[in-house]
Every structure is written in C-alpha cells, then in structure tokens.
Amino acid sequence: MQKVPFTTGYLTAHCGDDAYGTLDGYKAEGGYETARRVLKKGTPEDLIETLKASGLQGRGGASFIAGQKWSFMPGAEDDTGPRYLVCNADESEPGSFKDRLLLERAPHLLLEGILLAAFAIRAEKTFLYVRGEYGEAIRVLTRAIEEARAGKVLGPRALGSRFAHDVVLVRGAGAYICGEETGLLESLEGKKGQPRKKPPYPAENGVFGRPTTVNNVETLCHVPHIVEKGADWFRGIGTAESPGNTLFGVSGHVVRPGLYELPLGTPLDEIVFEHAGGVAGGRKLKAVIPGGLSMAVLPAGQVDVPMANEFLRERQTALGTGGIIVMDDTTCMVRVACIITHFFREESCGQCTQCREGTGWMNRIVSRIERGEGRFEDLALLKDVCAKMEGKTICAFADAAAWPVQGLLRHFPQDFQSHVTHGQCPYPGSFVLA
Amino acid sequence: MIGETLRARIDAEIARFPVKRGGLLGALHIVQEGQGCVSLAASKELAAIFDVFPVEVIELVRFYNFFHESPRGRHQVYVCTNLPCALRGANVLLKGLEQHLGVGVGETTADGRVHLGREECLGACANAPMIRVGGVYHEDLDLAGACAVLDALE
Ligand SMILES: Cc1cc2nc3c(=O)[nH]c(=O)nc-3n(C[C@H](O)[C@H](O)[C@H](O)COP(=O)(O)O)c2cc1C
Ligand code: SF4
Ligand code: FES
Numbered sequence: 001m002q003k004v005p006f007t008t009g010y011l012t013a014h015c016g017d018d019a020y021g022t023l024d025g026y027k028a029e030g031g032y033e034t035a036r037r038v039l040k041k042g043t044p045e046d047l048i049e050t051l052k053a054s055g056l057q058g059r060g061g062a063s064f065i066a067g068q069k070w071s072f073m074p075g076a077e078d079d080t081g082p083r084y085l086v087c088n089a090d091e092s093e094p095g096s097f098k099d100r101l102l103l104e105r106a107p108h109l110l111l112e113g114i115l116l117a118a119f120a121i122r123a124e125k126t127f128l129y130v131r132g133e134y135g136e137a138i139r140v141l142t143r144a145i146e147e148a149r150a151g152k153v154l155g156p157r158a159l160g161s162r163f164a165h166d167v168v169l170v171r172g173a174g175a176y177i178c179g180e181e182t183g184l185l186e187s188l189e190g191k192k193g194q195p196r197k198k199p200p201y202p203a204e205n206g207v208f209g210r211p212t213t214v215n216n217v218e219t220l221c222h223v224p225h226i227v228e229k230g231a232d233w234f235r236g237i238g239t240a241e242s243p244g245n246t247l248f249g250v251s252g253h254v255v256r257p258g259l260y261e262l263p264l265g266t267p268l269d270e271i272v273f274e275h276a277g278g279v280a281g282g283r284k285l286k287a288v289i290p291g292g293l294s295m296a297v298l299p300a301g302q303v304d305v306p307m308a309n310e311f312l313r314e315r316q317t318a319l320g321t322g323g324i325i326v327m328d329d330t331t332c333m334v335r336v337a338c339i340i341t342h343f344f345r346e347e348s349c350g351q352c353t354q355c356r357e358g359t360g361w362m363n364r365i366v367s368r369i370e371r372g373e374g375r376f377e378d379l380a381l382l383k384d385v386c387a388k389m390e391g392k393t394i395c396a397f398a399d400a401a402a403w404p405v406q407g408l409l410r411h412f413p414q415d416f417q418s419h420v421t422h423g424q425c426p427y428p429g430s431f432v433l434a
Numbered sequence: 435m436i437g438e439t440l441r442a443r444i445d446a447e448i449a450r451f452p453v454k455r456g457g458l459l460g461a462l463h464i465v466q467e468g469q470g471c472v473s474l475a476a477s478k479e480l481a482a483i484f485d486v487f488p489v490e491v492i493e494l495v496r497f498y499n500f501f502h503e504s505p506r507g508r509h510q511v512y513v514c515t516n517l518p519c520a521l522r523g524a525n526v527l528l529k530g531l532e533q534h535l536g537v538g539v540g541e542t543t544a545d546g547r548v549h550l551g552r553e554e555c556l557g558a559c560a561n562a563p564m565i566r567v568g569g570v571y572h573e574d575l576d577l578a579g580a581c582a583v584l585d586a587l588e
Pocket of ligand 2: 347348349393394396
C-alpha cells in the first residue's frame with residue numbers, strides 16, 4: 001500500500017480505510033447506489049447534462065471539460081457496432097502520484113465512475129490501461145474487478161440494470177508517451193505507442209476503429225460524487241471556471257511531502273507553506289513547478305497564485321496534473337534543466353523531427369553548460385530550439401518538453417549565465433546528478 | 435520455445451480483445467515473466483502466433499522499456515532518478531548502491547543475482563528516494579535501508 005500523508009476531502013475520505021478497497025466495504029459507505037439508480041432509471045442524455053453543468057475538467061493534464069468530451073460520442077442512432085471507454089491510468093508525469101492513491105485505495109470508486117461514464121457514452125467495454133510499474137495497483141484492481149463481476153456489479157446486467165458492461169485491465173510497459181491518449185490507443189492495439197494525427201478524434205475513430213472516450217482515473221472518480229450530490233454542489237467548490245477538489249501532489253524540498261485534496265483555486269503558497277509545512281531544513285524557497293515536470297517553473301516571488309488554470313495562465317504556466325515540485329535555494333537550475341531535458345529526450349516517440357531532434361539538442365546544450373563547457377550563444381540557441389518545437393508536432397509532448405525549459409530560462413537566466421562565465425556551478429550545496 | 439502453459443495464457447490474453455493483435459503487449463509480458471526476457475526466437479514465435487512480421491514484434495520489445503532481449507539477473511532493481519527523487523538524494527543513493535553491489539547502472543552482478551538500473555518517475559515522489567524491485571516498491575529509503583533491501587534478496 002502507498003504510505004503517503006494526505007489530507008482528505010470527498011474523493012479520498014476513505015482512502016485510509018482498508019475495508020474501502022473491498023466490495024463490501026465500499027458498499028457499506030453507500031457505494032454503487034448512485035450507479036444502480038442511474039443505470040436502472042436514468043438516461044445517458046441526463047447524465048451528460050449533469051456532467052456538463054458541473055463543469056468538471058479532466059484531471060489528466062489537459063483540463064478538457066469532461067461532459068463536453070462525452071457529448072462528442074455518437075448518440076443512440078448510431079448502431080454500427082461497439083464503442084469503448086478507456087481509463088487512462090498510465091500516470092507517468094514526473095511529480096504526479098495522485099492516480100496511484102486512488103487505484104490502490106479506492107478501486108471501487110473508480111469502477112463506479114467507469115460504469116457511469118460508460119453508461120453516458122453507451123460503451124459496452126472499458127479498457128483500463130495501468131502503467132506497468134504499478135504492481136500494487138494492478139493487484140488491487142484485478143481483485144476488485146473479479147469481486148465486481150462475482151457481485152454482478154459488472155456483467156450482462158450491471159447492478160441489476162439492463163446495461164451490460166465489462167472492464168478489461170491492460171498493463172502498460174514503461175513508455176511515458178502511452179499516457180498521451182492516442183499513443184495509449186495504439187498501445188492497446190498492440191502497437192508502439194506513437195500518437196496519431198488528429199482528426200479523426202477518438203470519439204469518431206478510437207481504439208480498434210470504434211468511437212472511444214479516454215478519461216483519466218481522477219476524472220472518473222469525481223463522477224459518482226457529482227451525480228450523487230449534484231452539479232450545483234460541485235460548482236460550490238473551487239473557482240467559477242475550475243470547480244471541485246483536486247489532488248495536489250507535493251514533492252521535493254518540503255517538510256511534509258504528500259497528497260493534499262483541496263479545492264481548485266487554493267493558493268500555491270498555502271499548499272507549500274501550510275499543508276506541506278514549508279521548505280525543509282529551514283531553508284529559503286527558490287522555485288516551484290506547479291503541475292508536473294512538463295509545466296513552467298515559478299520563482300519564489302510568484303507563488304501567491306491560486307491553483308487554477310485561469311490564474312496560472314497569467315503567469316505563463318498551467319495546472320497540468322497538479323504535481324507540485326518544490327526547490328530550495330541550494331538548487332541549481334541548470335541541473336534541473338539537465339534532468340528535464342534528459343527525460344524528454346529518452347521518452348520522445350521519435351515520429352516528428354522537431355521533437356526527436358529538438359529534445360536531444362536541448363539535452364546536449366544544457367549538459368555542456370552544466371559541465372562548464374557552455375558558450376554565451378547557447379542561451380539564445382536553446383530559446384530558438386524551444387520555439388521551433390512548440391505547436392508544430394503530432395502531439396503535445398514536444399510542447400511539454402519546451403515549456404519547462406522556457407520557464408527556467410525566463411526566470412533563472414543568471415544560473416545559466418554564471419555556469420558559462422565561470423565554467424562551474426555556483427551552488428556547491430546543490431543536489432547532484434548521476 | 436513458448437511452451438504449452440505460456441501458450442494457453444497467451445490465448446486467454448488474446449480472447450480479452452476484439453482484435454487478436456490487442457493481446458500482443460500482454461503476450462510480451464507473459465513471455466518475459468515466463469522466460470526472463472523476450473529473446474529473438476520468442477519474438478519470431480510470437481509473430482507467427484499473431485500473424486505479423488517478426489520485425490513488428492522486435493520493434494515493440496525495443497520501444498517499451500519494460501521488455502529486454504536478454505536476461506537481466508534474478509532480481510531487477512531500479513532507482514528512480516527523476517527530479518523529485520533527485521532533489522532528495524536519489525543519485526547519492528544510486529552511487530552507494532553501485533559501490534555496494536560492485537556494478538554500474540545497466541549491469542548485473544557476476545553471480546547473476548541483481549541487475550541495477552535507473553528509471554524515470556515511478557509515482558512515489560512524496561516518499562523519495564525510492565527503488566523498485568520487480569513489481570514491489572521500497573520507499574522513503576536511505577542508503578543503509580536500500581542496502582538492507584538488496585541484501586535480503588535471494
Ligand atoms: C505527453 C503526454 C502524456 C500524458 N500522460 C498522461 C497520463 O499519464 N495520464 C493521463 O490521464 N493523461 C495523460 N495525458 C493526457 C491525455 O492525453 C488525455 O488528455 C487524458 O487522459 C484525458 O483524460 P481527462 O480528459 O479525463 O483528463 C498525457 C498527455 C500528453 C501530451
Ligand atoms: S511530438 Fe514527440 S512524442 Fe509527440 S508524436 Fe511527435 S515525436 Fe512523438
Ligand atoms: S521522481 Fe522518483 S518517484 Fe517520482
């Protein structure tokens with residue numbers, strides 16, 4: 001089990017409780033009653049309207065409105081064959097570990113969310129794609145799905161309704177790009193996880209050539225709560241544009257790294273200094289990455305920002321997956337750049353020239369600056385490479401590789417300049433590279 | 435050779451998908467679990483089972499980090515060195531483990547007991563640094579704790 005300190009809200013209220021992971025324990029908390037009611041008496045149209053009214057944004061990183069995505073699926077008139085729901089449990093954005101908690105500690109909440117979403121889009125089957133390294137999550141989910149089949153929660157008459165549904169657990173195999181939704185679909189088809197050109201979008205032509213919706217684990221876990229308590233209740237939490245709670249993962253140089261379930265719009269400094277206990281060892285804050293490794297860094301002076309996209313956008317960054325990485329004043333930002341560019345260089349799927357060459361190029365430039373062999377032109381060159389990668393590729397991976405480097409250059413050019421000028425790192429106490 | 439037991443598991447895997455090829459990733463997991471790696475010979479056999487060209491299977495083995503073409507030792511130990519772990523000393527831990535085992539990253543001890551590797555973020559950042567031994571995570575480690583985990587492996 002994942003032992004991580006967390007503060008709870010409606011999503012994770014029972015995650016500390018072992019019984020909640022079993023079918024009986026989940027039912028004891030009222031679990032599956034919402035889905036039972038909707039599957040027997042509700043309609044897909046009403047369900048989609050509720051989700052739209054709630055304003056729930058996807059929690060997989062792109063923050064797309066979930067109800068809207070569901071409404072792109074063909075309606076009842078299309079009877080040409082099956083449609084599918086895909087649950088994206090490939091969580092591999094560095095700094096993110098929220099889906100893991102839900103997978104390991106709330107498997108039936110996820111299955112109830114899956115049933116509701118599948119009913120809304122009229123899917124007969126869900127492919128639940130879990131990252132291959134999540135051994136414990138795979139064990140827990142395998143057992144939960146078996147229990148749900150035996151208990152007739154899943155099957156030809158799910159929860160005693162006339163809706164048939166089954167969940168197929170699929171194990172990933174260690175490729176970050178399979179988290180991108182069309183890379184994931186390719187992987188499900190037994191191919192390399194190389195993202196597809198869009199259009200066609202998955203709602204038109206998804207997995208195995210059929211209409212498909214891809215949703216993140218946390219997104220689906222919100223659904224039973226929204227349907228049970230109503231769109232207005234959900235709208236009452238968070239900000240006007242970004243409603244609801246979310247799971248913020250806090251890691252790095254803080255006193256209490258952990259998962260904090262808080263409303264969207266909670267100020268970043270409150271999360272870092274109050275919930276996570278502030279910078280460890282009594283040191284000063286230098287910078288925070290607010291949403292996983294793909295998002296641009298914020299310097300200490302800019303952390304007084306509400307954690308919702310409409311506010312983060314003004315500071316040229318985004319919520320991403322809510323993975324907050326905190327760095328103290330010993331941290332060398334050139335080394336941070338080395339790790340970031342190394343990651344993207346390793347994980348590029350190689351289809352687009354700008355991405356394949358650009359990620360390698362960035363990593364080579366940053367590495368030579370770190371070794372004290374940088375040139376003054378290198379900073380301009382890095383900016384130029386970033387600009388050539390952004391918005392020009394098949395998927396958003398190349399943007400995700402360029403944004404954090406642009407952020408480091410925007411806020412910490414002096415770290416890079418100092419390496420070039422003095423041929424060495426100005427931070428003797430910084431964390432080390434391999 | 436992919437024996438009868440593995441073949442039965444592969445057939446069950448195929449049955450879970452509407453299209454045969456959907457079972458290929460699962461089949462690679464099954465073969466690697468059963469044989470310790472996905473050898474060239476196994477890739478060719480899988481290609482015959484799935485009606486695809488051998489190169490298509492070999493490409494998958496090379497695309498996905500999980501799979502390897504030759505055996506890697508009885509226990510595979512991976513140290514996460516992405517940013518949240520690095521900030522909390524993952525690379526110091528990695529160097530310590532290299533010394534403790536007498537091997538470098540990507541190598542296996544002479545007795546074939548432990549393979550040491552590094553990995554990208556494993557979703558345990560709040561408990562950094564951490565290592566993965568097969569399907570089991572060991573979190574919140576210091577060097578002594580990590581050495582103890584390794585020494586306890588058969
Ligand atoms: C490079 C890349 C990696 C991604 N990785 C993940 C991931 O690991 N998990 C996830 O849920 N979404 C990931 N996404 C986002 C998905 O493409 C997709 O938007 C999401 O799964 C949709 O679910 P949602 O609408 O419920 O958020 C990734 C996107 C990109 C571009
Ligand atoms: S942007 Fe990069 S990861 Fe995305 S499809 Fe192109 S090469 Fe692959
Ligand atoms: S960075 Fe090591 S587990 Fe996330």
